[in-house]
Structure formats: structure tokens, C-alpha cells
Amino acid sequence: MNDSRLEPRRTGDGSLTLWSERFGECFHSGSGAYAEAQQKFVVPASLLRFAPGSRLRVLDVCVGLGYNSAALLEAAERQGLQLEWIGLELDPRPLTLALADTGFRKLWHADTLDVLRDLQRHGQWCSAAGSSGHWRLGDARRQLPDLVRTQAVGPAQEPAGGATARPPARSHYL
Numbered sequence: 001m002n003d004s005r006l007e008p009r010r011t012g013d014g015s016l017t018l019w020s021e022r023f024g025e026c027f028h029s030g031s032g033a034y035a036e037a038q039q040k041f042v043v044p045a046s047l048l049r050f051a052p053g054s055r056l057r058v059l060d061v062c063v064g065l066g067y068n069s070a071a072l073l074e075a076a077e078r079q080g081l082q083l084e085w086i087g088l089e090l091d092p093r094p095l096t097l098a099l100a101d102t103g104f105r106k107l108w109h110a111d112t113l114d115v116l117r118d119l120q121r122h123g124q125w126c127s128a129a130g131s132s133g134h135w136r137l138g139d140a141r142r143q144l145p146d147l148v149r150t151q152a153v154g155p156a157q158e159p160a161g162g163a164t165a166r167p168p169a170r171s172h173y174l
């Protein structure tokens with residue numbers, strides 16, 4: 001499944017994307033992978049609506065090279081917010097290829113790179129500022145029903161036999 005070709009390409013802002021043989025297209029907009037993460041992910045998240053100290057629960061469906069989550073993590077922690085992050089991804093190679101790229105590494109703070117490296121090597125991470133996360137490798141379509149049941153629904157709504165922990169009162173979902 002993960003033996004199809006992934007070819008590095010540069011986008012308009014100089015940041016790396018990958019062309020996927022499997023999907024027959026690049027993973028990011030030609031105008032800029034980094035810019036796309038900021039404009040389509042961080043800006044719409046409207047982080048200013050959350051008070052410092054809040055914890056945000058984030059589900060990144062299709063982690064890819066990690067741009068969206070790295071950009072969100074930096075923006076959140078700048079603002080004193082912490083993430084409880086879960087990533088879903090079919091193929092770990094895009095993150096590995098991204099971390100091997102000098103230009104990609106230069107985009108991020110050292111702490112963010114540590115997070116991405118821990119994710120790649122160990123499948124989980126904790127940041128110095130108190131955020132944490134892990135990923136589940138596999139088809140997101142199979143993982144989503146289980147995640148929605150266990151993460152988004154508290155015990156009061158849960159059908160008998162499937163109770164899970166209710167999220168802390170000050171958590172927000174992104």
C-alpha cells in the first residue's frame with residue numbers, strides 16, 4: 001500500500017510538497033504548502049477566541065507532512081494554549097521525507113521539530129509547553145467511527161456498554 005512513489009516538489013513559497021503517484025496529485029496548493037497551512041488551518045481555527053490556559057483537542061485527519069499541525073501547535077503555544085492532538089495517517093513516509101528536507105526543517109522552531117521527530121520515531125510526543133499527541137497509522141475511514149465514539153461523546157450520551165471518559169471541562173474541540 002505504501003510502495004507508490006512520492007516525489008518532492010517545491011511550491012510557490014519555496015516550501016516542500018510531495019507529488020503522489022497513488023493519488024496522482026501534489027499534497028498541497030502550488031502557491032505554497034506552508035502558506036496554505038497558515039491560511040486554511042491556523043487562521044480559520046480562530047485561536048484568539050480561547051483563553052490562555054485552555055486545552056484544545058485536535059484531530060488531524062491525514063497528517064501528511066505535518067504542516068497543518070506544526071503550524072497550529074506553534075500558533076497555539078504562542079498564545080498559551082495546549083493541544084491534545086490525535087493524528088490519522090495512512091502512510092508515515094510523508095513526514096519522514098519532510099523531516100529529511102532542510103527547507104522544511106528551517107520553517108519550524110526547534111521545539112516543533114522535536115515534536116515532529118518524536119511523532120515520526122515513536123508515534124507520540126509531548127511538547128515542553130505541555131501539549132501532547134499521538135498518531136494512529138492506518139485508514140482514517142476505519143478509525144474515525146471509533147474515535148468519534150470514544151473522544152467526542154461523553155458517558156451521559158454514550159450507549160450502554162461503551163462508556164468512555166468525559167473530556168475535561170475546559171477542553172475545546174478543533
Ligand SMILES: C[S@@+](CC[C@H](N)C(=O)[O-])C[C@H]1O[C@@H](n2cnc3c(N)ncnc32)[C@H](O)[C@@H]1O
Nearest residue numbers: 027062063064065066067068089090091139140
Ligand atoms: C494532502 S496530504 C495531507 C497534507 C497535510 N494536511 C499537511 O499538513 O502536510 C494527504 C495525506 O492523506 C493521507 N491519506 C490519504 N488517504 C488516507 C486515508 N484513507 N486514511 C489516512 N490517511 C490518508 C496521505 O497518505 C497523505 O499523507
